[in-house]
Amino acid sequence: QVQLQESGPGLAKPSQTLSLTCTVSGGSITSGNYYYNWIRQPAGKGLEWIGRIYFSGMTYYNPSLKSRLTISLHTSTNQFSLKLSSVTAADTAVYYCATDRGSGFPLDFWGQGTLVTVSS
Amino acid sequence: DIQMTQSPFHLSASVGDRVTITCRASQTISNYVHWYQQKPGEAPKLLIYGASNLQSGVPSRFSGSGSGTDFSLTISNLQREDSASYYCQQNFDVPWTFGQGTKVEAK
Numbered sequence: 001q002v003q004l005q006e007s008g009p010g011l012a013k014p015s016q017t018l019s020l021t022c023t024v025s026g027g028s029i030t031s032g033n034y035y036y037n038w039i040r041q042p043a044g045k046g047l048e049w050i051g052r053i054y055f056s057g058m059t060y061y062n063p064s065l066k067s068r069l070t071i072s073l074h075t076s077t078n079q080f081s082l083k084l085s086s087v088t089a090a091d092t093a094v095y096y097c098a099t100d101r102g103s104g105f106p107l108d109f110w111g112q113g114t115l116v117t118v119s120s
Numbered sequence: 121d122i123q124m125t126q127s128p129f130h131l132s133a134s135v136g137d138r139v140t141i142t143c144r145a146s147q148t149i150s151n152y153v154h155w156y157q158q159k160p161g162e163a164p165k166l167l168i169y170g171a172s173n174l175q176s177g178v179p180s181r182f183s184g185s186g187s188g189t190d191f192s193l194t195i196s197n198l199q200r201e202d203s204a205s206y207y208c209q210q211n212f213d214v215p216w217t218f219g220q221g222t223k224v225e226a227k
Contacts, residue, residue, distance in 0.1 A: 047164065047207055049216040062215040063121075096163055104170070104211060106154035110163035 002026045002034065004097045004111035012091075012118050018084040021074075022097030022111060029078050030055045035100045036080045037107060038071060040093040048093075052100070053080055087118045122146050122210050126219030134227055137198045141222045143191045143208035152212035155184055155193045158221075159204045167206075168193060200226045 008020035020038075027033060038050040051061040053071045061069050070083040084091060094115050098107040123146035133139045143153065151171035156164035166175045168184035171191055181196045195202055203226045208219040 046221050047209070047218040049209075049218070060214050064215070098163075100211070104152050106166050106169040106175075106211070107156075107164070107209070108166050108169075108175075110165070113163050 002099055002109045004099070004109060006095060006097050006111045006114040008114060008116070010115055010117060012087050012116060013120055014088055014118055015086055018082070018087045018091060018116055018118070020082045020095055020097075020114065020116070021079050022081070024078050024080070029073060029080060030075050033101065034109075035102060036071075036073070037098045037100060038082045039096045039098055039107070040091075041096070041113075042090075042093045050082065050084075050095075089118050092116065092118045121215055122149060122213055122217055124208055124210055124217050124219040126208055126222055128222060129220065130223045130225070132225040132227060133198055135198055135200060138194065138196045139198055139224065140195075141193045141206055141208075141224075143186075143193075143219050145189045145191070145210055145212075148188045149210050149212035151187050152210055153184075153186065153191045154209050154211070155182075156207045156209065157202075157204045158207065164207060195224070198224075198226045202226050 003025045005023045012018040035052045035054050037052040041047050051071050053059045068085045073080050094113040096113045098110040125144045153171045155168040158164040167178050172184045183194050206222045
């Protein structure tokens, strides 16, 4: 069973880049079994899908974030990462990583989430 | 973007009741709809996938139905531990989108 754990700074300054890492255990991210997603949730609000990456490196981004977003794989450490540039207070949220098994499949395994606050 | 309109926003019902949450998509999405339960401070948990398939380990009192644009999640015999927020989600097209959520209170 796949397990996911988010990590990274809990604070980012406005206009700077937010960086998070998700460590995958229970399987290799190069196995091809999963796509790797980022989702976020502002406090008291709903869920927003950010984007996903496959072991091939192919990425799928939410168009609303695409100009500021980079999702990458790090095969040597079995991790994938999120970088969101030019952040504002609107990017303050709990960030989750999660897996899906491909087209039409749900988000089946989730990390516990990590809160990132954007503030000077 | 495909909009997922979920209702009601809040629902309070008695233990043992049957409750239904609906989700309407802004365009037809076949059965590419999934339902999640989220308790405070926790990550969402998958309940139903492909509109009507029960995820392994999820109690059978949860069920889903629908196709096209109209979907529903039903909890029969509501239990106190079902108090949570529930979200529908589509992955028919990018960007994947979620409903606004339904907060269920079992009293």
